[in-house]
Amino acid sequence: MATQPRITTQTIKVLAALMSRTQDGISGAEIGRTTSLASGTLYPILFRLEEAGWVESHWETEDPHELGRPRRRFYNITGLGAGEARRAFHEVVLPLKEFAWQS
Amino acid sequence: MAIMTPLGLFVVSVLIAAFSRLLAEEIGDWSSWAIRRLIRTAVAWLPDNQRERFSEEWQSHVHEEPGRIGKLCSAVGFLTAAYEMAQTDEHNQIVEGWQQALAELVDCDSKTLEMTNEIEVTRDLPSREEIITMAVELRSLMSQFAELRGDLAARTAKVSCIPTTLTGKLLHGVRIRVLNEEFRDLTQHVQRRTARVNQIRTELRKRMEGRE
Numbered sequence: 001m002a003t004q005p006r007i008t009t010q011t012i013k014v015l016a017a018l019m020s021r022t023q024d025g026i027s028g029a030e031i032g033r034t035t036s037l038a039s040g041t042l043y044p045i046l047f048r049l050e051e052a053g054w055v056e057s058h059w060e061t062e063d064p065h066e067l068g069r070p071r072r073r074f075y076n077i078t079g080l081g082a083g084e085a086r087r088a089f090h091e092v093v094l095p096l097k098e099f100a101w102q103s
Numbered sequence: 104m105a106i107m108t109p110l111g112l113f114v115v116s117v118l119i120a121a122f123s124r125l126l127a128e129e130i131g132d133w134s135s136w137a138i139r140r141l142i143r144t145a146v147a148w149l150p151d152n153q154r155e156r157f158s159e160e161w162q163s164h165v166h167e168e169p170g171r172i173g174k175l176c177s178a179v180g181f182l183t184a185a186y187e188m189a190q191t192d193e194h195n196q197i198v199e200g201w202q203q204a205l206a207e208l209v210d211c212d213s214k215t216l217e218m219t220n221e222i223e224v225t226r227d228l229p230s231r232e233e234i235i236t237m238a239v240e241l242r243s244l245m246s247q248f249a250e251l252r253g254d255l256a257a258r259t260a261k262v263s264c265i266p267t268t269l270t271g272k273l274l275h276g277v278r279i280r281v282l283n284e285e286f287r288d289l290t291q292h293v294q295r296r297t298a299r300v301n302q303i304r305t306e307l308r309k310r311m312e313g314r315e
Contacts (some may be wrong), residue, residue: 029167039164039180043157044187049196065192070163072158078181 005048007088010037014045015085018055018077025058025074046075054081134171138178145181150192157185190276197283201258204290208252211297215245218304221311232308237303242302251289258282 005011013035017026020034032042049055060072077085142165147159161181168174222238 020153027163027167029164030175032164039161039177041180042189043181043184044191046183047188048191051191069166070159072163072167073160 005052005054009040010035011036011045011049012062012085012088014042014049015088016083018075019082019085022082024076025076027072027074029072031072031096049081049087050075054078054084074076077099123242134175134297136308138165138174141178145178145185148182148185148189150189153188153192154254157181178297186271188238194279196274196281197279197286201286205252207254208248208299211300212245212248212252215300216229218307221296222307234307237307241300244303251292254289258286 014031017031017034018032018037020026026034028039028042031037031046031068034052035042037045040061045054046057050057054077055075057073057075060074062071109130142158142161145152145161149157161178163173165177168177219238219241
């Protein structure tokens, strides 16, 4: 059993990017562009989320020889991850917004 | 002399242009080599079962990045990513081992409690004095287990999260290794005690069956 991932602002950004593309999945490079996170920060987060079962990943089905480039790996948020993401959003992001609004 | 200066400038600019092109090609070739090398180094730091996957995934990531500098920066980032991922994997394995040991202790504790309760309510045991001595020994072992359990639970809680700062991560790596060394000694101690508890329980069970 993996430990629960720590909810940081970067983790929330990654979860938000994953929540925006629940159908076909999103590649690591694309998540990096969406969240402006460097590869050194992004992949450990994805790794921890995957270990905890919040995220799952799969290779694109096209043949890399036909594509003329290496295969992409797509990430999808799981049901558990979506629930945890919503909870994190309500517990962390909303109170911060309220605090910013009041101050 | 007046003609020589523009001519000289022209020759110098042509040379600079040619040299810049050569330099750009050189840097291009060198950066591709450096990227391949960085990915290979980063992948070697990962746990065995993750290497093949991330080798391909990171090549694909670099392919998606626009510009040589962007590609190179991503490749450098893979080194820190791999270090942190390896640390997470080690952390999870260690904590998992600790949690398993704790679960074994709880299981052994509850079974022993059942056994001692059974002895207490059974009055007509043959060689009752001897059995009671065994039960007392069991209880003493179980109280030692309670201390060990508390110790293990405290250790597991202490390292349940990997810190976010770089210094915190480095310290965490050192701390978890030191704790794991201590834990290995504790585990051996627990195993010896568990073996003794099981031995006493088997003996008690035999005697009680003999009574029936």
